[in-house]
Amino acid sequence: MSKGITSRAEDYSQWYNELVIKADLAENSAVRGCMVIKPYGYAIWERMQAILDKRFKETGHSNAYFPLFIPKSFFSKEAAHVEGFATECAVVTHYRLKNDGTGKIVVDEDAKLEEELIVRPTSETIIWNTYRGWIESYRDLPILVNQWANVVRWEMRTRLFLRTAEFLWQEGHTAHATREEAIEETERMLDVYAEFAEKILAVPVVRGRKTENERFAGALDTYCIEALMQDGKALQAGTSHFLGQNFAKAFDVKFTSKEGKLEHVWATSWGVSTRLMGALIMAHSDDQGLVLPPKLAPIQVVIVPIFKTEEEKAQIDAFVNQLTNELRVNDISVKYDDRDTQRPGFKFAEWELKGVPVRVAVGARDMQNGTVELARRDTQTKETVAQEGLAGTIVQLLDTIQENIYQKALNFRTSHFTEVNSYDEFKEVLEGKGGFISCHWDGTTETEKRVKEETKATIRCIPLDAKEEEGICIFTGKPSSRRVLFAKAY
RNA sequence: CGGGGUGUAGCGUAGCCCGGUAUCGCGCCACAUUUGGGAUGUGGAGGUCGUAGGUUCGAAUCCUGCCACCCCGACCA
Numbered sequence: 367m368s369k370g371i372t373s374r375a376e377d378y379s380q381w382y383n384e385l386v387i388k389a390d391l392a393e394n395s396a397v398r399g400c401m402v403i404k405p406y407g408y409a410i411w412e413r414m415q416a417i418l419d420k421r422f423k424e425t426g427h428s429n430a431y432f433p434l435f436i437p438k439s440f441f442s443k444e445a446a447h448v449e450g451f452a453t454e455c456a457v458v459t460h461y462r463l464k465n466d467g468t469g470k471i472v473v474d475e476d477a478k479l480e481e482e483l484i485v486r487p488t489s490e491t492i493i494w495n496t497y498r499g500w501i502e503s504y505r506d507l508p509i510l511v512n513q514w515a516n517v518v519r520w521e522m523r524t525r526l527f528l529r530t531a532e533f534l535w536q537e538g539h540t541a542h543a544t545r546e547e548a549i550e551e552t553e554r555m556l557d558v559y560a561e562f563a564e565k566i567l568a569v570p571v572v573r574g575r576k577t578e579n580e581r582f583a584g585a586l587d588t589y590c591i592e593a594l595m596q597d598g599k600a601l602q603a604g605t606s607h608f609l610g611q612n613f614a615k616a617f618d619v620k621f622t623s624k625e626g627k628l629e630h631v632w633a634t635s636w637g638v639s640t641r642l643m644g645a646l647i648m649a650h651s652d653d654q655g656l657v658l659p660p661k662l663a664p665i666q667v668v669i670v671p672i673f674k675t676e677e678e679k680a681q682i683d684a685f686v687n688q689l690t691n692e693l694r695v696n697d698i699s700v701k702y703d704d705r706d707t708q709r710p711g712f713k714f715a716e717w718e719l720k721g722v723p724v725r726v727a728v729g730a731r732d733m734q735n736g737t738v739e740l741a742r743r744d745t746q747t748k749e750t751v752a753q754e755g756l757a758g759t760i761v762q763l764l765d766t767i768q769e770n771i772y773q774k775a776l777n778f779r780t781s782h783f784t785e786v787n788s789y790d791e792f793k794e795v796l797e798g799k800g801g802f803i804s805c806h807w808d809g810t811t812e813t814e815k816r817v818k819e820e821t822k823a824t825i826r827c828i829p830l831d832a833k834e835e836e837g838i839c840i841f842t843g844k845p846s847s848r849r850v851l852f853a854k855a856y
Numbered sequence: 857c858g859g860g861g862u863g864u865a866g867c868g869u870a871g872c873c874c875g876g877u878a879u880c881g882c883g884c885c886a887c888a889u890u891u892g893g894g895a896u897g898u899g900g901a902g903g904u905c906g907u908a909g910g911u912u913c914g915a916a917u918c919c920u921g922c923c924a925c926c927c928c929g930a931c932c933a
Contacts, residue, residue, distance in 0.1 A: 453931065488933095522857070522931050529932065582933095590933095602933060641933050672892055711893035729892055739892075856933095 399524030399531035406720060407643070409664035411534065414642055415514065417566055417662075418536065421558050427510040427538060432492050434515075435483035440491040444616040450583020451487045454520045456531075458483040485518040490584065490609070490635055493539045494617040501541060501631055503622050508551070509541040527644030528601070528856050535639035541631045543623065545610070548632035549587075552608040555636040556589040559604035567642065568659035568772035569593045569649045570779050571603055572802065572851060574827025579811045582635075586610035592826045592851065594779045595648040598800025600826045600853035603645050606636035644856075649775050656721030657744055659771045660764040665701045667693060667760060668722045670713050672729030679704075681733050685753065689726070692757035698764065718743060723767050724760060744771050785849070789840045792852070796823055802853050806846035808839035817841055823852045 403411065419429070435458060441448045462477030486492065493511075500506060514536050521529050538555060542548040556573060563571045571591035581588045585607035593603045614620070614630040623629050650657040660666050669686050673679040683704070690700045701722070703713050710727065717725060725748075727739040738756060741748035744767050751759055782801025786792045795803055807813060807825065818824050832848040839846050 450932095517933095519932070523929090533933075535933075605933070637933075639933055670892095674891070709891050709893090709895065711891085711895080713894090715894040727892070731892070 399521065399529075401526060401530050401532075403534075403640075406664070410643060410646075410658070410662065411640060413662050413664055414566075414638075415536070418558075418562060418638070419512075419514075421562065422512050422536075422538070425510075425554060425558060427512045427540075429514065430511045431513055431515070432489050432496065434486055436486050436489075436492045438482045438484055440495055441484060443491065444584050444612055446612070447490065447584035447616075451519075454522075455487055456485040456518045456520050458485065486515070487517055487519045488635075488637075489513060489515070489517075489537055490539065490613055491617070494613040494619060494633070497539075497541055497631070498617050498619045501619055501621050504543045504624055507541055507543045507621060507631065508547065510538075510551075511540065512536055512538040525856070527647065528641055530640070533640050535637050537635060537637040540634045541614075541619070542634070543621065543629075543632070545632050548610075548634050549608050552587070552589055552606045552634045552636070555634070556591065556604075556606040559606065559636070559638060560591050562638075563591055563593065563603055563642075563645075564772065566659065566661045567646050567649075568661075568768060568775060569603065569645055570772065570776045572827060572829050573831070574829040574851065576605075576827060577811070577814060577825050577850070579814050580825065582607045584609060584612050585635075586612070589830075590827055592802075592853075593645050593649060594775075594782060594801060594853070595645070595856070596651075596778065597648070598782055598854070600802065600851075600855045601641070601645050601648070602826070602855065603642060604636070604638040607634060609633035609635060650771055651721075654715075654746070655719030657771060658721035658723060660723045660768045663721065663723050664699065665717075665720075665722050666699050666764060667724045667726060668701045668703055668713075668717045669726045669728065670710055670717075671702075671704050672710050672727060674730070678730045678733070681730075682728055685728065685733065689753075689756060693760060696757060696761050698760065714741075718746075724763055726756075726760075742767060744774070787837075787840060792823075792840055793821060796821055796852075796854065800854060802826065802851045804849045804851055805840050806837035806848075807850045807852075808842050808844035808846055810842075813839065813841050817852070823854050826851045826853050826855060 422429075438457070441451070441455075459479055459482050460473050460475075460477050461479060462474040463471050464474040466472045493513075497509060500509060514534075516532055516534050517537075518532050520531060524530055540548070540551050542551060560571050560573050563569045571593050573589070573591055576582075576588040576590055582605065587608040589606040589608075590602050591604045593601050595601055609632075611630040611632055613633050619631045620628050621631055646658070646662070647656060650659070669689070671679060671682040671686065673682055686702050686704075690702060693700050703717070705713070708716075714725065714727075721743060723743050725741040725743070727741065732738050732750075732753070736753050737750045738753055739748055740751045740759070740763070742763070779801070782799055783804065784795045784799075784801065785804045786795055787805065792803055792805060795801075803823070814825055828848065828850045832850070835848055837846050837849070838844065
């Protein structure tokens with residue numbers, strides 16, 4: 367693609383003001399790496415929430431809410447977990463401010479907390495501490511809970527959408543009586559994510575498992591979906607973790623089984639975040655702005671009237687009213703942009719920037735001919751179609767667009783998916799077109815780290831559908847039994 | 857936290873080397889003409905030049921500290 371607004375995450379800056387702004391409150395109090403999500407951007411997040419939440423409910427989950435603050439001591443209970451998050455925690459140490467006598471507001475040192483509170487970077491610890499009180503018997507299991515929340519991770523380096531210091535997400539935390547059931551849940555939720563990414567976001571993803579090195583802090587196994595962006599870099603779009611009994615042991619959560627034995631509970635956790643908005647933008651956008659798949663778009667159809675006189679406007683209004691009603695019956699969200707403060711060309715450009723999939727332009731000429739101009743955001747094409755049966759035409763067109771956006775992304779990924787059998791080839795592809803590189807790896811963290819140092823590529827995942835195949839590691843020549851996926855990642 | 861860079865109107869910028877009270881474009885406001893792809897003309901509003909100090913008759917410009925942001929690394933959804 368051309369060097370456009372979406373070729374890299376950094377290039378958002380040309381238009382992200384439409385969706386978010388970087389939080390910059392004032393002077394010395396800039397909120398580092400956070401973002402203000404403006405209404406239109408938030409509407410996209412709300413669509414994601416609504417669709418995912420429905421799926422969570424359909425798969426038996428309920429929403430709950432746990433505290434933002436986590437006592438520091440909770441963190442130290444699971445060794446791998448604390449090690450994974452220790453370096454990126456915001457810590458609350460005091461609970462009061464005071465006037466220092468000169469009019470300056472300072473932290474009141476007398477108001478020091480006995481135990482510091484951590485602003486949650488993820489909620490496993492506080493949730494498992496709570497679950498201890500909820501679980502006594504196998505009859506209390508499973509617990510299938512999800513939380514919609516914000517979390518804070520004080521990253522060294524932030525990147526809009528992809529790695530902000532505060533982000534919105536959902537985190538599912540489930541408790542099970544058996545290992546098998548927990549693994550099943552982990553895989554089920556990965557499927558929910560993958561299906562959401564592909565069918566709703568129209569972003570094809572690879573389902574896989576992380577290597578030991580890339581695993582979530584405290585998990586026995588981390589499943590993920592990996593998407594490919596238009597610049598050839600991979601993005602982890604969602605994760606589902608099998609936590610084993612690690613957190614149950616750390617927080618002493620036991621239950622009495624059917625057989626009367628006291629056992630530790632099995633756990634999973636899974637989450638997706640506002641990073642999905644970054645994935646959406648970088649997977650589909652073009653130089654004209656966002657391209658939203660119809661199933662996700664907060665506004666699916668925008669109608670722009672073109673008129674000179676009040677009479678013409680009244681005539682168009684009547685037509686649009688009827689069309690709007692017909693579309694709404696079909697569950698299509700419609701925006702009638704009849705602002706008289708902007709000209710049609712301006713509106714066209716603005717709604718394209720915002721990614722609205724279908725635009726209907728209707729003017730006096732159309733009213734005479736019984737037609738409208740129907741424009742597609744994905745292909746940037748337009749045609750004149752009959753007003754007769756227009757709602758039906760649009761319903762079909764939205765499906766076509768959804769499919770086309772997915773196909774386009776899939777084609778891109780297919781052409782950026784390369785099997786290699788030597789390290790030279792590996793480096794050549796990596797520095798050339800990029801994308802996913804499928805190759806044999808000896809299974810050691812040492813090799814993985816060495817490759818990362820030399821090439822910046824990491825193992826994105828071991829694909830779930832990887833077939834057994836004898837081969838040799840392209841880095842060390844040691845035997846390997848299946849291919850893994852490497853890529854440069856965000 | 858290391859290395860590099862930047863901070864001037866809502867946004868993007870010129871000016872800085874070589875000190876004399878800030879340039880241009882977009883946007884904004886008013887009026888007129890316009891309205892089928894980001895209108896045009898005329899007039900107008902808007903700036904403690906990131907911040908604190910220093911040098912100087914005089915600082916956006918020179919010096920020092922601090923803050924923030926961006927890029928590259930380490931870290932990560």
